[in-house]
Amino acid sequence: xxKPPPSAAVSAAAGRxxxxxxxxxxxxxxxAVAASASTAGYLLRGAPVSPCDAQGDPVALAVAHSGGAAGxxxxxxxxxxxxxxxxxxxxxxxxxxxxxxxxxxxxxxxQVVWITNQRPEGTNDASYSLEHKMLNNGVQIxxxxxxxxxxxxxxxxxxxxxxxxxxxxxxxxxxxxxxxVLPKILWWIHEMRGHYFKLEYVKHLPLVAGAMIDSRTTAxxxxxxxxxxxxxxxxxxxxxxxxxxxxxxxVAEDNVARRVLREHIRxxxxxxxxxxxxxxxxxxxxxxxxxxxxxxxxxxxxxxxHQKLKVPRMHxxxxxxxxxxxxxxxxxxxxxxxxxxxxxxxxxxxxxxxxAPYLSAIDVLVQNSQARGECFGRITIEAMAFxxxxxxxxxxxxxxxxxxxxxxxxxxxxKEGVTPLAKNIVRLASHVEQRVSxxxxxxxxxxxxFMEHHMADRIASVLKEVLQRSQQHSRS
Numbered sequence: 001x002x003k004p005p006p007s008a009a010v011s012a013a014a015g016r017x018x019x020x021x022x023x024x025x026x027x028x029x030x031x032a033v034a035a036s037a038s039t040a041g042y043l044l045r046g047a048p049v050s051p052c053d054a055q056g057d058p059v060a061l062a063v064a065h066s067g068g069a070a071g072x073x074x075x076x077x078x079x080x081x082x083x084x085x086x087x088x089x090x091x092x093x094x095x096x097x098x099x100x101x102x103x104x105x106x107x108x109x110x111q112v113v114w115i116t117n118q119r120p121e122g123t124n125d126a127s128y129s130l131e132h133k134m135l136n137n138g139v140q141i142x143x144x145x146x147x148x149x150x151x152x153x154x155x156x157x158x159x160x161x162x163x164x165x166x167x168x169x170x171x172x173x174x175x176x177x178x179x180x181v182l183p184k185i186l187w188w189i190h191e192m193r194g195h196y197f198k199l200e201y202v203k204h205l206p207l208v209a210g211a212m213i214d215s216r217t218t219a220x221x222x223x224x225x226x227x228x229x230x231x232x233x234x235x236x237x238x239x240x241x242x243x244x245x246x247x248x249x250x251v252a253e254d255n256v257a258r259r260v261l262r263e264h265i266r267x268x269x270x271x272x273x274x275x276x277x278x279x280x281x282x283x284x285x286x287x288x289x290x291x292x293x294x295x296x297x298x299x300x301x302x303x304x305x306h307q308k309l310k311v312p313r314m315h316x317x318x319x320x321x322x323x324x325x326x327x328x329x330x331x332x333x334x335x336x337x338x339x340x341x342x343x344x345x346x347x348x349x350x351x352x353x354x355x356a357p358y359l360s361a362i363d364v365l366v367q368n369s370q371a372r373g374e375c376f377g378r379i380t381i382e383a384m385a386f387x388x389x390x391x392x393x394x395x396x397x398x399x400x401x402x403x404x405x406x407x408x409x410x411x412x413x414x415k416e417g418v419t420p421l422a423k424n425i426v427r428l429a430s431h432v433e434q435r436v437s438x439x440x441x442x443x444x445x446x447x448x449x450f451m452e453h454h455m456a457d458r459i460a461s462v463l464k465e466v467l468q469r470s471q472q473h474s475r476s
């Protein structure tokens with residue numbers, strides 16, 4: 001038998017190698033599901049893996065970034081000293097976003113130093129694991145207080161404060177040196193809740209080089225609130241929409257990975273392949289609206305029964321529980337489910353950052369954050385990357401992501417939004433073609449403006465301008 005040409009042999013070998021890595025990666029994903037809120041889950045959420053950290057680990061090597069400054073919009077940050085100050089180090093959105101930025105900066109050769117202002121008492125596995133990940137990526141970690149922290153802030157080219165609460169670190173640590181550091185601070189704000197508007201947190205906000213906020217809605221809210229309540233002015237403010245990580249995008253676009261994950265999760269929940277699964281993926285709290293979602297889901301079941309509609313059997317999954325804490329709110333959620341006899345339809349999953357498996361398993365994402373909504377709501381664009389339609393509250397950053405009637409359906413926040421959400425659930429349950437078309441349009445919207453390279457471009461333009469302003473101030 002004739003030998004295949006060299007190019008064909010190479011292609012075949014490459015195909016086998018890719019299939020092997022994909023299989024190994026799927027195993028990693030499934031392990032992460034079982035591990036719940038472990039660092040494996042953090043990896044899947046989208047934090048880049050360092051090639052150095054991947055030595056000897058073919059699974060990590062398969063998903064590692066190529067690294068290097070070539071082609072990166074952040075190339076001008078090479079050799080710059082960047083101090084990142086986070087109010088905490090936990091498996092929550094703010095710290096993880098800052099870590100992503102830390103790794104992007106390390107890839108272009110920045111010297112990155114991390115400070116956590118509020119460290120948990122005693123041993124904290126999540127905090128320890130995240131610090132280990134940063135150290136393996138070449139990020140230096142310093143204590144929040146002490147002369148080394150002060151010296152680093154003074155010599156840094158750029159200081160990034162993450163969240164409003166991080167402002168407490170300035171006076172507590174820098175003291176008399178605060179005026180020297182303010183002109184090179186970029187303040188990255190993610191909060192939308194009123195209790196963050198305390199003068200002790202943000203009194204220095206008018207004097208920093210700039211503020212970076214995740215949505216136009218949130219930026220406008222901060223502008224008005226600081227002026228009306230605190231009588232201070234916002235600095236130059238930049239709106240930077242977030243983007244999906246390359247890792248999550250790779251899973252979203254891998255049909256084999258999605259199918260395996262979908263089957264695995266559904267089997268573990270007792271949900272059949274032909275059933276419809278509506279999912280809400282957020283930390284369980286009143287502000288995230290899981291209670292109102294479950295009320296709407298129950299109403300939708302009643303509407304379907306009353307109207308005698310023929311739809312697939314429906315389920316709801318709440319991802320973000322805390323099985324250990326069992327808070328009063330979560331207890332109320334479970335009592336509601338039991339009282340209405342829908343235990344076989346509603347499933348609770350422990351909090352996890354391994355969102356890819358659950359996005360593969362569900363058919364519709366519900367983003368039900370209440371009051372002013374999400375500052376941005378990254379889970380929304382992650383769901384759209386998986387071609388999922390989104391049922392969201394018409395509040396906050398969700399309104400800048402979801403196009404009502406096109407990529408999803410919006411409803412009011414609060415109790416007045418329960419019935420509209422129930423009707424939207426019935427609508428999507430009844431019309432498979434709408435679910436598919438909305439999912440496809442959402443995917444196209446993500447590809448157009450919510451990819452990692454879009455976010456990197458937006459952040460790069462902000463950092464460049466802030467650096468220039470800081471350098472001009474130092475010369476004057």
